[in-house]
Amino acid sequence: MNQNAHEPASLPVPAADALAASADLAARIRDEIATAGGWLPFDRYMELALYTPGLGYYSGGARKFGRRAEDGSDFVTAPELSPLFAQTLARPLAQALQASGTRELMEFGAGTGRLAAGILSALDALGVSLDSYAIVDLSGELRERQRETIEALGGELASRVRWLDALPERFEGIVIGNEVLDAMPVQLYARTGGIWHARGVAVGEAGAFRFEARALDAPAVQLTKEDAALFAELDAEIDPAIDYVAETHAAGAAFARTICAMLKRGAAFFIDYGFPRAEYYHPQRTQGTLMCHYRHRAHDDPFLYPGLQDITAHVEFTRIAEAGVETGADLLGYTSQARFLMNAGVTEVLSEIDPADASRFLPAANAVQKLLSEAEMGELFKVIAFSRGIDGTLDAFARGDRSHTL
Numbered sequence: 056m057n058q059n060a061h062e063p064a065s066l067p068v069p070a071a072d073a074l075a076a077s078a079d080l081a082a083r084i085r086d087e088i089a090t091a092g093g094w095l096p097f098d099r100y101m102e103l104a105l106y107t108p109g110l111g112y113y114s115g116g117a118r119k120f121g122r123r124a125e126d127g128s129d130f131v132t133a134p135e136l137s138p139l140f141a142q143t144l145a146r147p148l149a150q151a152l153q154a155s156g157t158r159e160l161m162e163f164g165a166g167t168g169r170l171a172a173g174i175l176s177a178l179d180a181l182g183v184s185l186d187s188y189a190i191v192d193l194s195g196e197l198r199e200r201q202r203e204t205i206e207a208l209g210g211e212l213a214s215r216v217r218w219l220d221a222l223p224e225r226f227e228g229i230v231i232g233n234e235v236l237d238a239m240p241v242q243l244y245a246r247t248g249g250i251w252h253a254r255g256v257a258v259g260e261a262g263a264f265r266f267e268a269r270a271l272d273a274p275a276v277q278l279t280k281e282d283a284a285l286f287a288e289l290d291a292e293i294d295p296a297i298d299y300v301a302e303t304h305a306a307g308a309a310f311a312r313t314i315c316a317m318l319k320r321g322a323a324f325f326i327d328y329g330f331p332r333a334e335y336y337h338p339q340r341t342q343g344t345l346m347c348h349y350r351h352r353a354h355d356d357p358f359l360y361p362g363l364q365d366i367t368a369h370v371e372f373t374r375i376a377e378a379g380v381e382t383g384a385d386l387l388g389y390t391s392q393a394r395f396l397m398n399a400g401v402t403e404v405l406s407e408i409d410p411a412d413a414s415r416f417l418p419a420a421n422a423v424q425k426l427l428s429e430a431e432m433g434e435l436f437k438v439i440a441f442s443r444g445i446d447g448t449l450d451a452f453a454r455g456d457r458s459h460t461l
């Protein structure tokens with residue numbers, strides 16, 4: 056039995072085998088908490104819940120991506136929503152390949168492999184040939200799904216794809232990652248009664264996980280100087296009488312730093328939901344952005360069904376921009392997904408489908424509406440890109456660039 060299940064009435068209950076796997080993972084996490092002296096920082100809990108080999112959400116058997124709860128999935132991403140996303144994204148990628156004189160792509164967190172397959176086909180249709188399309192994913196289970204998707208592509212295009220176990224020291228080409236940064240473990244902090252604490256994980260009654268606070272100078276808390284500076288800034292800006300929860304993003308920043316340091320020529324694009332710092336740590340966002348997804352329902356309990364539900368936080372893009380630029384890379388652009396896709400020609404891509412062919416056109420038009428709409432993905436999702444050795448900008452950032460807001 057999963058001793059950890061809070062089982063809110065509104066969420067579907069997982070199957071018995073899934074609950075058993077979750078109980079197994081929960082037992083391992085409890086062991087690690089005990090070994091660590093009774094408390095783990097939240098980012099370590101999140102890492103274990105998402106990436107423990109064979110049992111974590113991304114590394115285990117959960118279906119994850121899909122359109123409906125009935126198919127056993129938990130959330131939908133842009134590449135899963137419509138092939139038009141990959142077809143449109145391929146255009147700025149083609150421009151960046153040409154501007155940098157490179158012929159390689161590297162995708163992080165490739166999910167089911169649909170984006171890779173879509174980009175390979177679209178670049179081929181645009182007459183752009185690649186030497187290789189490398190995929191890096193922490194999840195062995197997803198690699199297998201990616202392999203199946205790429206095999207179905209067949210022939211020449213499929214032969215370009217390879218999977219990397221380690222990053223090269225240098226890379227010349229174009230990096231992409233859709234919804235990868237939001238899947239990186241975050242640190243949680245809470246200000247209560249005017250005092251900041253680390254909000255970590257301990258084991259409570261009947262083995263259930265619960266939040267427990269630790270002083271910032273406790274040995275298990277690894278406060279970074281960036282986080283200390285952030286809390287000082289928040290104290291100056293937000294009335295200390297207001298209790299406030301904030302996630303911070305050391306793992307995402309380290310990832311951006313690593314990618315930009317590796318990139319010797321080319322560009323790196325990351326697409327994700329989030330905000331610049333001033334908006335992220337807004338006085339009214341007192342509960343942070345940590346969110347869980349199970350069967351297309353969002354809730355805020357990260358201790359429910361460990362390994363069976365997604366745990367995610369919005370991306371703090373200013374921190375990502377600072378980390379990338381620290382390596383000497385240029386900030387190529389930052390804008391909303393809607394603006395990026397419009398600039399990249401999403402309406403032209405849609406117009407290639409005959410409106411008289413309603414069975415193709417209507418779903419495509421619907422998907423474009425979701426990708427662009429302010430009320431759906433168009434405004435919440437952003438695109439940030441770094442470059443090295445590219446002069447000028449790309450068409451996709453030519454209008455509505457918001458780099459100045461970071």
Ligand SMILES: C[S@@+](CC[C@H](N)C(=O)[O-])C[C@H]1O[C@@H](n2cnc3c(N)ncnc32)[C@H](O)[C@@H]1O
Pocket residue numbers: 113120132133134135163164165166167170191192193194197232233234235238239310
């Ligand atoms: C929310 S899913 C997005 C999948 C896919 N890009 C899509 O849009 O459908 C997050 C993906 O990022 C991967 N991931 C997380 N951290 C990673 C890292 N440091 N390196 C590579 N992949 C990572 C996960 O395994 C998973 O495939």
